[in-house]
Amino acid sequence: MENMQPFMQLYLTGEENYESGDIIIEEGSRGNWIYIVLKGQVKVTKRTKLGTVTLNTLKQGAVFGEMALFGKLLDGRSASVIAADGPVTVGVLDFDLLRRDYESLSPRLRLLIDTVIMRLKETNEKIAAFVLAANRKGPGEK
Amino acid sequence: MADVRQEEFPAVTLTYEKGDLIIKEGDYGISVYKINRGRVLIYAERHGKNVPIATLGPDEIFGEIAFFNKGGEKRSASARALEQTELEAWHPAMLSKEYQEMPPALNYVVRQLVIRLLRMNRLLVQLTEQEEKRRKALEKSDPFVSRRRFYRKPVDLECYYRPVGLQAKSRLSGRIRNISLNGLGMEIAVQNTANVSHVVGDSFVIKTVLPSGKDLDLEAKIVSLKQSETPSRLLLGLSISRLSEETKKVLGFFLLP
Secondary structure, three states, X not given: OOOOOHHHHOOEEEEEEEOOOOEEEOOOOOOOOEEEEEEEEEEEEEEEOOEEEEEEEEOXXXXXXXXXXXXXXXXXXXXXXXXXXEXXXXXXXXXXXXXXXXXXXXXXXXXXXXXXXXHHXXXXXXXXXXXXXXXXXXXXXX | OOOHHHHHOXXXXXXXXXXXXXEOOOOEOOXXXXXXXXXXXXXXXXXXXEEEEEEEOOOOEEOHHHHHOOOOOEOOOEEEEOXXXXXXXXXXXXXXXXXXXXXXXXXXXXXXXXXXXXXXXHHHHHHHHHHHHHHXXXXXXXXXXXXXXXXXXXXXXXXXXXXXXXXXXXXXXXXXXXXXXXXEEEEXXXXXXXXXXOOOOOEEEEEEEOOOOOEEEEEEEEEEXXXXXXXXXXXXXXXXXXXXXXXXXXXXXXXXX
């Protein structure tokens, strides 16, 4: 990614390449790598009984896996991230450096950031439940 | 609170009565609020109707999106007090300064999160609206659903349920919120839907015990599904599809005024 912000370049510890359909992060697994999309697109998906719900598609410059960074330890990854649409290159960001930055913030600012993460997780859960409901037609519907 | 940094941030305490508007969608403002006491409904206004997004309680924060998204950004949702509520308003100037001066890489990551949250919130509001329309259409077409308007007794009964045809070991729990001879309203945790299908048309065997000590055992199918005011909970509207004569008597007796 030629136009990557120089301050992000400093946090880059490596690059990984994936093919379409490769799993980059698996829902429920443990891990605290944080990634940035350098080339291609990735899909954020959540498992349900009726199949997999795609929550979002992320493009170049988007960061994912960042929920591991904030607040208390999470019970594993909350969604899967899968390479979509051709070859994908992701950059691996320095977790320890970002975590140190986060811990240097005041308690109130940290609480604000934690709130954003919590809201995003709740919203994703609700969306997955709705998508599930909409995927089957009710009685009386054509 | 002996933390020195906390003391640098003066907080103002505000009190709202039930029904008071705290934040109006579309207004400008970057104050952040922490709830000390009470409950607050966060909702979006779409086509003249309020679409609920979340209900928040003590120690929870709201107003954070406009704070992170500032630079002329408007409030993305409204907030209203559901009961007498005491809030702590954090003046944004000091927090803003800290946010701007935080390491740029972390700032970039947080900004991404906020953009994603905004996008997902918009999607959720759309989906909630669609579900509401679906339910309305269904009510018109299904006489079973229309009859739902009949008297229902508000209750709070713990119950167990499982999909019709599956083994008893796939037992889930919920709370019956209201019940009539035709149907019932049941509140469940969103996570119940992770492994068991909960969509309009699905049937469940439901078991509970009435306050009288009598067992209630019936079959009902989902006719509506919406978010509860309690976070991470769903409200199922069910119409009763199988009720033995014996159970009908027990329920009928229970429903007597």
